[in-house]
Amino acid sequence: MRTKLAMMISILGLAVSGWGSPASAHHAFAAEFDANKPVNFKGTITKMEWTNPHSWLHVLVMQPDGTAVNWAIEAGTPNVLFRRGFTKETLAPGTEVVIDGYQAKDGSNRANGRDLTLPDGRQLFLGSSAGAPYELPTVGQ
Amino acid sequence: MSPLDFFGWLEDSSWSVGLHESRYAYPIIESVHVWAMAVFFGSVAMFDLRLLGLIMRKAPVPEVVGRLLPWTIAAFIVMVVTGTLLFFAIPLRSYQNIFFRGKMLLMLLAGLNVWIFHSRVYPKVPTADVAGAPPRAAKVAGVLSLALWTGIVFSGRMIAYNWFDCDRQPQPGIVNFLTSCVPDE
Numbered sequence A: 001m002r003t004k005l006a007m008m009i010s011i012l013g014l015a016v017s018g019w020g021s022p023a024s025a026h027h028a029f030a031a032e033f034d035a036n037k038p039v040n041f042k043g044t045i046t047k048m049e050w051t052n053p054h055s056w057l058h059v060l061v062m063q064p065d066g067t068a069v070n071w072a073i074e075a076g077t078p079n080v081l082f083r084r085g086f087t088k089e090t091l092a093p094g095t096e097v098v099i100d101g102y103q104a105k106d107g108s109n110r111a112n113g114r115d116l117t118l119p120d121g122r123q124l125f126l127g128s129s130a131g132a133p134y135e136l137p138t139v140g141q
Numbered sequence B: 001m002s003p004l005d006f007f008g009w010l011e012d013s014s015w016s017v018g019l020h021e022s023r024y025a026y027p028i029i030e031s032v033h034v035w036a037m038a039v040f041f042g043s044v045a046m047f048d049l050r051l052l053g054l055i056m057r058k059a060p061v062p063e064v065v066g067r068l069l070p071w072t073i074a075a076f077i078v079m080v081v082t083g084t085l086l087f088f089a090i091p092l093r094s095y096q097n098i099f100f101r102g103k104m105l106l107m108l109l110a111g112l113n114v115w116i117f118h119s120r121v122y123p124k125v126p127t128a129d130v131a132g133a134p135p136r137a138a139k140v141a142g143v144l145s146l147a148l149w150t151g152i153v154f155s156g157r158m159i160a161y162n163w164f165d166c167d168r169q170p171q172p173g174i175v176n177f178l179t180s181c182v183p184d185e
Helices: A002-024 A078-083 B003-011 B014-020 B025-051 B061-089 B091-096 B098-124 B136-158 B173-178
Strands: A033-049 A055-062 A068-075 A096-104 A110-117 A123-125
Touching: A033 A068, A033 A110, A055 A096, A068 A096, B003 B014, B003 B091, B014 B025, B014 B061, B025 B061, B025 B136, B061 B091, B098 B136, B098 B173
Parallel strands: A068 A110
Antiparallel strands: A033 A055, A033 A096, A055 A068, A096 A110, A110 A123
């Protein structure tokens, strides 16, 4: 009986740890974005989606060859962004911003946002996903 | 009006947009959903383990039911209400999400398991002060319940991942079929 129960508990434990790990971090960074593909560019905000569970900032980026490319930048929830000092006006369409982040693993023009620098030089933290390199103590934030 | 039209219309409604963009409502609803899930899954797991004869063997099954079921039902109601609200905040994307669809299918099966258990199996579980393991059919129901609800929690968590979403093309034909997705090109 005791051994049966112990076995049952360890099976449950295995199931929980095995199935829980890929999903335990909220929308884990590593599942979507690549820490080895940092991006940095200046762009013009076209649209800001203040949505849960992640906000999305859309920017138009001028390429060196003169063409413009749309990028979608993932950011935190509306709640955390407001707490960090973002307002709807800070991210109004037409605003020129500098974005630091990490590109999506699939190579598409999506990135996990890290820092956003406003025209007046103010820097705000966009971060959203657990496990991103900016959360590691060695990198510092 | 097709389901896609309907959920698209719902997504554009001011209440849905308000919830999707809310500062407090969405995170609170999401947290309550998870709290209720802990109570629900906890009480279900205890009951299932009792059906398997692994825990609380000295307590007759009807007594265990009497103590746990009110918690299970209350938590389930809270989960359905909060879950509906979470869906309402992001209707079209959720409707087309492969994990959401899998979750609904598993919930249907779990509901069927509950229905069969309470209508066919439970009446045959001895009601007197009989301790120990219930009949085989009850054990089967317990194992099914544990497996299905574990799968439901897992697929619920996976809804957050957009790997198979309609706006991420190209996808294999089978994925687009399973998500009712008609790519633009």
